[in-house]
Every structure is written in C-alpha cells, then in structure tokens.
Amino acid sequence: RWISPDPDGGVTADDLEGVLGADTAVVALSQVDYRSGHLADLAGLTALTHDAGALVVWDLSHSAGVVPVELDAAQADFAVGCTYKYLNAGPGAPAFLYVARRHQAQAAQPIPGWFGARDVFAMGPKYEPADSIRRMLSGTPHVSGIVAIDEGVRLVAEAGIEAIHAKATGLTEMVVDLIDAWLVPHRATLATPRDPAKRGGHVTVRHPEASAVTEKMVAVGVIPDFRNPDLIRLGLSPLTTTYAEAWTALDVMHGIIAA
Numbered sequence: 194r195w196i197s198p199d200p201d202g203g204v205t206a207d208d209l210e211g212v213l214g215a216d217t218a219v220v221a222l223s224q225v226d227y228r229s230g231h232l233a234d235l236a237g238l239t240a241l242t243h244d245a246g247a248l249v250v251w252d253l254s255h256s257a258g259v260v261p262v263e264l265d266a267a268q269a270d271f272a273v274g275c276t277y278k279y280l281n282a283g284p285g286a287p288a289f290l291y292v293a294r295r296h297q298a299q300a301a302q303p304i305p306g307w308f309g310a311r312d313v314f315a316m317g318p319k320y321e322p323a324d325s326i327r328r329m330l331s332g333t334p335h336v337s338g339i340v341a342i343d344e345g346v347r348l349v350a351e352a353g354i355e356a357i358h359a360k361a362t363g364l365t366e367m368v369v370d371l372i373d374a375w376l377v378p379h380r381a382t383l384a385t386p387r388d389p390a391k392r393g394g395h396v397t398v399r400h401p402e403a404s405a406v407t408e409k410m411v412a413v414g415v416i417p418d419f420r421n422p423d424l425i426r427l428g429l430s431p432l433t434t435t436y437a438e439a440w441t442a443l444d445v446m447h448g449i450i451a452a
Contacts, residue, residue: 194212196208196209196212198226198231200228200229200384201229201231201383201384201385201386201399202226202229202231202386202391203223203225203226203229203231203232203233204222204223204226204233204238205233205234206234206237206238206241209222209238209241209242210241213241213242213245213247214245215245215246217242217245217246217247218247218248219247219248219249219250220238220242220247220248220249220250221249221250221252222238222249222250222251222252223251223252223254223255223256224251224252224253224255224256224260224262224393225254225255225256225259225260225392225393225394225395226255227254227255228384228397228420228424228426229384229385229386229392229397230255230365230385230386230392230393230394230395230396230397230426231385231386231391231392231393232256232260232386232390232391232392232393235251235262235263235264235267235269236263236266236267239251239267239268239269239270240267240268243268248270248271249269249270249271250270250271250272250273251264251269251271251272251273251291252272252273252274253272253273253274253291254273254274254275254278255278255279255393255394255395256274256279256393257274257276257278257279257280257289258278258279258280258281258345258346258349258354258357259278259279259357259358259361259393259394259430259431260354260358260361260393260394261354261355261358262354264291264293265293268293269291269293270292270293270296271290271291271292271293271296271300272290272291273288273289273290273291274288274289275288275289276288276289276338276341276342276345276346278428278430279349279357279394279430279431279432280342280345280346280349281341281344281345281348281349281430281432281433282338282341282342282344282345283338283341283345285335285338286335286338286341286342286345287334287335287338287339287342290329292326292329294326297324297325297326297328298324300328300329301322301328302322302328302329302330302331304331305320305322305331306330306331306332306333307332307333308327308330308331308332308333308334309322309323309327309328309329309330309331310322310323311323311324348432349432352432357431357432358431360431361393361394361429361431362389363436364394364429364431364434364436364439365385365389365392365394365395365396365429366389367436367439367440368396368427368429368439368443369383369385369387369396371440371443371447372396372398372443375443375444375446375447375451376398376400376443376446376447376450379447379450379451380400380401380450381398381399381400381450382398382399382400383396383397383398383399384397384398384399384424385397394428394429394430394431395426395427395428395429396426396427396429397420397424397425397426397427398424398425398426398427398446399423399424399425400423400425400450401423403419403420403422403423403424403425404419406425406446406449406450407419407425409449410425410442410445410446410449413445415441415442415445415446417442417446425446427439427442
C-alpha cells in the first residue's frame with residue numbers, strides 16, 4: 194500500500210499505523226524525504242513496523258553523511274542509499290546496502306557476482322555466496338567511484354557526523370529565515386518542516402513559477418533542483434557549502450522572484 198503523507202512533511206507514526214496490517218511483509222521508508230527534507234523517526238517507525246510483524250527497508254539517500262543514522266541501535270533490517278550526495282563521492286559513485294547481521298545468512302543478492310562468492314577465485318560450476326555481508330556484493334565495482342567514496346567517507350569521519358549535522362541545522366535555519374523575509378512576500382511558501390529536529394540537510398520552496406525560477410537561477414550560476422509541480426529544492430551540503438554561499442543563493446533567488 195502507498196502512504197501519502199503531508200507533502201510538506203513526511204511519514205509519521207499515525208500515517209504508518211493506518212496502513213500496517215497482518216498481511217504487511219515489508220515497509221519501505223525514507224529517513225529524509227527527498228521533497229520536503231522531513232526527517233523521519235527512524236527508531237520509532239522501525240519499532241512500529243516490527244510490532245506489526247514486518248521488516249523495514251530504509252532509504253538513506255538524503256540522510257547518510259548529514260544526519261546521525263543509527264541502524265543497529267534501532268534494530269533496522271535493511272537500508273540502501275547513494276554516495277554522491279552528502280557522502281561527497283560525486284556523480285556515478287556506487288550505491289550502498291546495509292543488512293542487519295541477523296539477516297545476512299538468509300539474504301540473497303538478486304544480481305550475484307564473483308565479488309560476493311565464498312571463494313572469489315574458485316570459478317566453480319556452482320555459485321556459493323559468502324557467509325558474511327560480502328555476499329551482497331556483485332561483480333567488479335567501478336574502481337574510481339570506490340576511491341571517491343573512500344575519500345568522501347574519510348572526510349565525513351574526520352569532521353564528525355555531529356558537527357556536520359550541527360552545521361546543516363545552522364545552514365537550514367538561516368535559509369528558512371531568508372525565505373520568510375525575502376520570498377514569502379512574493380508568493381513563495383516554505384515546503385520544509387520549520388522544526389530543525391524534523392528536517393535533514395535541504396530546504397524546499399514552493400512557488401507557482403518554480404520551473405521558470407529554477408531555469409533563471411541556473412542561468413546565473415546558482416543550481417537548485419526543480420521538482421514537479423511547483424518545488425525548488427535547495428541542497429546545503431555542510432562540508433562544502435558556506436553560509437555566505439547559501440546567503441548569496443537566496444539573494445539571487447529573491448531577485449528573480451521579486452522581479
């Protein structure tokens with residue numbers, strides 16, 4: 194079943210309780226909503242899913258590297274995500290997969306490859322998966338992408354996720370204040386939770402001419418994301434985005450919307 198939460202928020206316990214049932218096997222959720230930036234209660238929703246007898250798969254694409262992610266503590270089952278966003282590995286970098294240790298012996302990789310074999314050099318007539326998380330690997334990875342991930346994750350570890358999250362909170366707080374002061378008077382509205390404890394590292398603006406505004410911003414060197422039908426998403430990567438850059442981006446956006 195499909196959950197349709199508040200478009201300016203994300204999935205809550207009330208939303209999930211309304212669709213869980215005896216026939217629910219797996220629940221797929223995003224820790225940070227790709228549209229609004231809403232930060233879900235990973236631990237609470239995981240517990241709610243388990244109480245219904247189901248497994249949970251978390252999408253961490255917009256949370257890994259910008260907010261704390263505690264899968265083991267929450268007893269999450271599976272998680273997936275990308276590395277080209279807040280893990281700083283760049284376009285084309287490989288995705289990642291998390292499988293709780295208790296599931297690793299039974300979990301099967303639907304696209305098996307030699308990197309996931311018990312003996313990678315056996316080249317035998319039958320595929321035998323590794324006994325550990327390595328069984329989830331497939332074939333030879335994109336080597337330059339792996340190198341980029343190593344460096345991106347090293348930077349995140351060096352800075353520390355708590356410090357990164359603190360800067361993300363500061364950046365998004367400033368941007369929300371500028372949206373209220375500069376953009377709301379010109380038919381814009383905030384499409385992201387105001388409570389910093391309920392949002393990730395991006396802020397979204399709703400505007401009736403969002404597509405045209407985005408094109409004009411891109412033309413002058415400020416690159417946001419347009420999302421149908423009327424959303425402009427502002428990604429604020431804490432390791433690479435300064436407060437001055439975020440301020441300048443909102444100043445440019447203000448000039449376009451107010452014109």
